Amino acid sequence: MxxxxxxxxxxxxxxxxxxxxxxxxxxxxxxxxxxxxxxxxxxxxxxxxxxxxxxxxxxxxxxxxxxxxxxxxxxxxxxxxxxxxxxxxxxxxxxxxxxxxxxxxxxxxxxxxxxxxKFEVAEQVYRWPEERLKRQIIEAGVIGEPLRVYCRFRTGAYHAMNALRAYTGWATPRRVWGATRSFAVTPFLNFGNPTQEENWEHALVEFENGVIGIHEQVSNWLSPFRRDLPRNLGVDASKGFIYENDVYVFANDGNQRHTMQIETIDVEGMAVPARYKVDTDPPVVWENPYTAYPVGDMDGIARIDYWHSLYDAIVHNRELNYGALEARKDQELPIAYRESARQGGLPVELPLKxxxxxxxxxxxxxxxxxxxxxxxxxxxxxxxxxxxxxxxxxx
Ligand SMILES: NC(=O)c1ccc[n+]([C@@H]2O[C@H](COP(=O)([O-])OP(=O)(O)OC[C@H]3O[C@@H](n4cnc5c(N)ncnc54)[C@H](O)[C@@H]3O)[C@@H](O)[C@H]2O)c1
Missing domain, CATH: 3.40.50.720 (NAD(P)-binding Rossmann-like Domain)
Structure with a gap:
C-alpha cells in the first residue's frame, strides 16, 4: 500500500x-x-x-x-x-x-x-461516533422531523455550526441573527492575561427546511473561568428529542428514554468501540470502520476518519468526505452572525455575497x-x- x-x-x-x-x-x-x-x-x-x-x-x-x-x-x-x-x-x-x-x-x-x-479540514465534530449515531437516529425517523437544533460550546463556533448543520441533514442555512455581549466578571487570567470580562455570542440560524438552530458560546474557553461548563448539544423533533447521548421518544403515557450504548473489542490491549447503538424501534447502530487501529476515544476515531478521507482522495481519487468547501460553510455562519451582531441584530442573509x-x-x-x-x-x-x-x- x-x-x-x-x-x-x-x-x-x-x-x-x-x-x-x-x-x-x-x-x-x-x-x-x-x-x-x-x-x-x-x-x-x-x-x-x-x-x-x-x-x-x-x-x-x-x-x-x-x-x-x-x-x-x-x-x-x-x-x-x-x-x-x-x-x-x-x-x-x-x-x-x-x-x-x-x-x-x-x-x-x-x-x-x-x-x-486535495484539501481536507480537520473538523471532527460530525465525525464523532456519537454524532454519527445521532444522525442515523434522525435519518431513521425515530424522533420524527427535527424542529430545533441547539448547541452551547466553549470552543470554536465553527464546530458548533458543524454539529447544527449535521442535525438538519446538512440543510442550507438561509438567514442568521446574532447578539454578542461582554459581561463583567471576577478577575481571572485568560492565556496569562489578567481580565475581568467575558464575551458571549448568541445566534439564531434559520435553515431552508424550516429548522431553527440556536447557538451560544463563551469566548474565554481556555481560561479557568468556564472550563467546566459542559458542552450541550441537542435536537428537538416532532416525535421526540435527543439530549446529549439520550434519545427520548414521545408516548402519551410517558416518554421512552434510550441511552446510547457502546460495545468495545480489544485491539492491542486497547478497548476500541466496535459499535454504538440505541435500542429504539427500529434499533440504530453505527459500526466503527476503524477497529484495525488501537484508538478508543471518540476524538481519535474522528481524526482517523479525516486522515482516511485525505488518503483516499489522493491515492484513489475519491471525493473528500468533508473538504474545504464544507469547512468554509461552517465558518461562514459565525462570520454572518457576528456581522448581524455588529449591525445590532439585523438578519443577515446567506450565502454571504x-x-x-x-x-x-x-x-x-x-x-x-x-x-x-x-x-x-x-x-x-x-x-x-x-x-x-x-x-x-x-x-
Ligand atoms: N480541532 C480541534 O478540536 C482543535 C483543538 C485545538 C486546536 N485546534 C486548532 O489547531 C491549531 C493549532 O492550535 P494550538 O493550540 O496547537 O496552537 P499553539 O499556539 O499551541 O501551536 C501553534 C504552533 O505554531 C507555531 N507557529 C506559529 N507561526 C508559525 C510559522 N509561521 N511557521 C511555523 N510554526 C509557526 C507556534 O510556534 C506554535 O508552536 C489552531 O488552528 C487551532 O484552532 C483545533
Missing part, C-alpha cells in the same frame, strides 16, 4: 493529537518532517519524532517535498502556509477553523484548485498586528511566529 509523507507545520498543543495518530496509521502515512517557527520547539519535536526539523516552512517545502502538509498553526496563519504549500503542489490537511475570514479561506481553496491538490464589515475589520486588525496585508506578502508572513489566540476573537 502506498504511504504518503506528511510534514506537520506547527508543533504546539494540537500537534500532540496529530503526530502520534500518524504513527498509529503507519500503514498509510509516514511523518517525514516537522516545522515550528520557534527554533527550540522545532528542534525538540524533531528529536521526539526522530524526523528532520525546520523553523522555516518554505525551506521545508523545497527540501522535503512532502505529499501532505498538516497545518497545525494558529488560525491567523492557516492560509499563509496553505497557499504556499499548494503552490508547491503539496496536498493540504488543515486544522480548524479553515481560516479566520472567507477571503482568506478562498485564497487557500483557489490555490488548491489551481494546483490540483460580499466581504462583511466584520471581516474587513479582521483584515485591518491583521495588518496592524502583523504589519502585512493578509492576502499579500505571504512569503514574509510565513516567517512570522503567530500567537495562539491571534485576532480570532476580534468582533
Amino acid at each position: 502506498r504511504k504518503l509523507g506528511v510534514a506537520i507545520v506547527g508543533m504546539g498543543n494540537r500537534s500532540k493529537a496529530h503526530a502520534p495518530l500518524l504513527k498509529i496509521m503507519q500503514d498509510k502515512f509516514e511523518l517525514v518532517a516537522i516545522c515550528d517557527g520557534i527554533t527550540e520547539r522545532a528542534k525538540a519535536a524533531g528529536a521526539t519524532y526522530n524526523v528532520p526539523w525546520y523553523d522555516n516552512v518554505q525551506q521545508l517545502l523545497v527540501k522535503e517535498r512532502p505529499d501532505i502538509v498538516d497545518i497545525v498553526l494558529p488560525p491567523d496563519a492557516h492560509h499563509v502556509v496553505g497557499v504556499l504549500a499548494a503552490e508547491h503542489k503539496v496536498h493540504l490537511m488543515c486544522e480548524t477553523p479553515i481560516s479566520i475570514t472567507l477571503p482568506l479561506a478562498d485564497a487557500m481553496i483557489n490555490a488548491a484548485q489551481r494546483n490540483g491538490v 460580499a466581504v462583511t464589515a466584520y471581516e474587513e475589520r479582521m483584515h485591518q486588525e491583521y495588518r496592524q498586528k502583523y504589519g502585512s496585508d493578509p492576502l499579500q506578502d505571504l512569503e514574509k508572513l510565513a516567517n512570522n511566529v503567530f500567537p495562539q489566540m491571534g485576532i480570532r476573537w476580534a468582533a
Whole structure:
C-alpha cells in the first residue's frame, strides 16, 4: 500500500493529537518532517519524532517535498502556509477553523484548485461516533422531523455550526441573527492575561427546511473561568428529542428514554468501540470502520476518519468526505452572525455575497498586528511566529 509523507507545520498543543495518530496509521502515512517557527520547539519535536526539523516552512517545502502538509498553526496563519504549500503542489490537511475570514479561506481553496491538490479540514465534530449515531437516529425517523437544533460550546463556533448543520441533514442555512455581549466578571487570567470580562455570542440560524438552530458560546474557553461548563448539544423533533447521548421518544403515557450504548473489542490491549447503538424501534447502530487501529476515544476515531478521507482522495481519487468547501460553510455562519451582531441584530442573509464589515475589520486588525496585508506578502508572513489566540476573537 502506498504511504504518503506528511510534514506537520506547527508543533504546539494540537500537534500532540496529530503526530502520534500518524504513527498509529503507519500503514498509510509516514511523518517525514516537522516545522515550528520557534527554533527550540522545532528542534525538540524533531528529536521526539526522530524526523528532520525546520523553523522555516518554505525551506521545508523545497527540501522535503512532502505529499501532505498538516497545518497545525494558529488560525491567523492557516492560509499563509496553505497557499504556499499548494503552490508547491503539496496536498493540504488543515486544522480548524479553515481560516479566520472567507477571503482568506478562498485564497487557500483557489490555490488548491489551481494546483490540483486535495484539501481536507480537520473538523471532527460530525465525525464523532456519537454524532454519527445521532444522525442515523434522525435519518431513521425515530424522533420524527427535527424542529430545533441547539448547541452551547466553549470552543470554536465553527464546530458548533458543524454539529447544527449535521442535525438538519446538512440543510442550507438561509438567514442568521446574532447578539454578542461582554459581561463583567471576577478577575481571572485568560492565556496569562489578567481580565475581568467575558464575551458571549448568541445566534439564531434559520435553515431552508424550516429548522431553527440556536447557538451560544463563551469566548474565554481556555481560561479557568468556564472550563467546566459542559458542552450541550441537542435536537428537538416532532416525535421526540435527543439530549446529549439520550434519545427520548414521545408516548402519551410517558416518554421512552434510550441511552446510547457502546460495545468495545480489544485491539492491542486497547478497548476500541466496535459499535454504538440505541435500542429504539427500529434499533440504530453505527459500526466503527476503524477497529484495525488501537484508538478508543471518540476524538481519535474522528481524526482517523479525516486522515482516511485525505488518503483516499489522493491515492484513489475519491471525493473528500468533508473538504474545504464544507469547512468554509461552517465558518461562514459565525462570520454572518457576528456581522448581524455588529449591525445590532439585523438578519443577515446567506450565502454571504460580499466581504462583511466584520471581516474587513479582521483584515485591518491583521495588518496592524502583523504589519502585512493578509492576502499579500505571504512569503514574509510565513516567517512570522503567530500567537495562539491571534485576532480570532476580534468582533
Ligand atoms: N480541532 C480541534 O478540536 C482543535 C483543538 C485545538 C486546536 N485546534 C486548532 O489547531 C491549531 C493549532 O492550535 P494550538 O493550540 O496547537 O496552537 P499553539 O499556539 O499551541 O501551536 C501553534 C504552533 O505554531 C507555531 N507557529 C506559529 N507561526 C508559525 C510559522 N509561521 N511557521 C511555523 N510554526 C509557526 C507556534 O510556534 C506554535 O508552536 C489552531 O488552528 C487551532 O484552532 C483545533
